Amino acid sequence: MMSDESRLREFGRMICSVAAGNHLSRESAMEAYRQVILNEQPELQQGAFLMAHIARGPSIPELSGAWDALDRYDTAKIHTRLTGPVxxxxxxxxxxxxxxxxxxxxxxxxxxxxxxxxxxxxxxxxxxxxxxxxxxxxxxxxxxxxxxxxxxxxxxxxxxxxxxxxxxxxxxxxxxxxxxxxxxxxxxxxxxxxxxxxxxxxxxxxxxxxxxxxxxxxxxxxxxxxxxxxxxxxxxxxxxxxxxxxxxxxxxxxxxxxxxxxxxxxxxxxxxxxxxxxxxxxxxxxxxxxxxxxxxxxxxxxxxxxxxxxxxxxxxxxxxxxxxxxxxxxxxxxxxxxxxxxxxxxxxxxxxxxxx
Known part of the structure; x- marks a missing residue:
């Protein structure tokens, strides 16, 4: 299991990579946004990642991965019996x-x-x-x-x-x-x-x-x-x-x-x-x-x-x-x-x- 310090350093390296113009896979983006959503990184690292990502310009796989994280880890659902368009x-x-x-x-x-x-x-x-x-x-x-x-x-x-x-x-x-x-x-x-x-x-x-x-x-x-x-x-x-x-x-x-x-x-x-x-x-x-x-x-x-x-x-x-x-x-x-x-x-x- 990765230590807290290792997780911090790995996330920091990912921030630097994104800021340098490199792209994440959909799965890697989901994991990065999961850590942000669940507050598993210090706020300074969260803010740095979010700014680096939007400044570089997120790709479609990255946005899809971010959506996966938000939908899976943070979105409560309602269910209705409606059929047809909603x-x-x-x-x-x-x-x-x-x-x-x-x-x-x-x-x-x-x-x-x-x-x-x-x-x-x-x-x-x-x-x-x-x-x-x-x-x-x-x-x-x-x-x-x-x-x-x-x-x-x-x-x-x-x-x-x-x-x-x-x-x-x-x-x-x-x-x-x-x-x-x-x-x-x-x-x-x-x-x-x-x-x-x-x-x-x-x-x-x-x-x-x-x-x-x-x-x-x-x-x-x-x-x-x-x-x-x-x-x-x-x-x-x-x-x-x-x-x-x-x-x-x-x-x-x-x-x-x-x-x-x-x-x-x-x-x-x-x-x-x-x-x-x-x-x-x-x-x-x-x-x-x-x-x-x-x-x-x-x-x-x-x-x-x-x-x-x-x-x-x-x-x-x-x-x-x-x-x-x-x-x-x-x-x-x-x-x-x-x-x-x-x-x-x-x-x-x-x-x-x-x-x-």
Missing amino acids: CDIVGTGSDAMKTVNCSTPAALIAAAAGLPVAKKGARLVTGVSGASDIMEIFGIDLGAPLSRAEQCLERYGICYLPGEAFLESGWARLIQSMRFTSAFNIIGPLTRPCEQNNCIVIGAYGPTVCNQLIAVLREIGMPAALAPYGMVEGGDPKRGMDEFSTAGPTRVVELKNGEIETYEVTAEDFGAITGDFAAIASHATARDNARAILRVLEGEYDTPLADFFCVNAAAALYVAGFAKDYRQGFHTAKEALSSGKAREKLRQLTEIQGKS
Whole structure:
């Protein structure tokens, strides 16, 4: 059995090797991330490894190995009797163009249109507010047992799975203490706490990351996925957002039946109108963002912000097979929003997963 000092030295040599540009096998990456997740290395070594890895640029086998470790050693699971599509809508964060939280209202709208959504999320990493910050303001109990999320998904076709609840040891400890982007920003959104989850819309903070996400999803057997990288018309294409944009074009990487396709769409492909980024830009605080979402859910249905949410809900309906294309998905999403059903989904969510 290897001594503690030997394990420290071996991990240190691995850090130096990664920093020098060498790659790990999927199995070696899983072991490295296992040690980080289970806190088997000093924090200084953990941080050095995470930074060396993201700075060099992780390979697909390495990201798949990191996902293996996170899934095997740190992800609690819920199980439901649902059959058919169960979707997730999530983003990596760390994007340059900060918007009002989009995945949360998009999940509510998609669920209101009849698509079961097991949405996961976390607190902010680099922005104003993460999904968990918004959900907490809405009254969701982030510390509630996962059995309540399971119950909510089965009864109402919607649930929220906070990373703080289903990733209780390694990931939660790391993400709360880090203020820099790491491979966890890539693999964290790929976690599958709901085993019935078989399609996903997963926005990313850069085009290369979109490619990586879809490649890893294919490796781990996800049947269908979209990875959007939204941009602003006339802006720097290197400064984008981790969702479909209504302020400019969106580069999309799609996984379907094991095949990967890359293409570009605009708001007009959905039946919406390209507008100013200011209409969807993040406010100064999480509470301001939550208020903006509630205004849409409670009646501001025909605004640029409402269209932004519906475009992203439409993507979920499309990838799940609930719409034949983005345009039909957008029409369905707008109907679900204007009917008041999306606001009702939030009420149902808080009924079961809310603070008592």
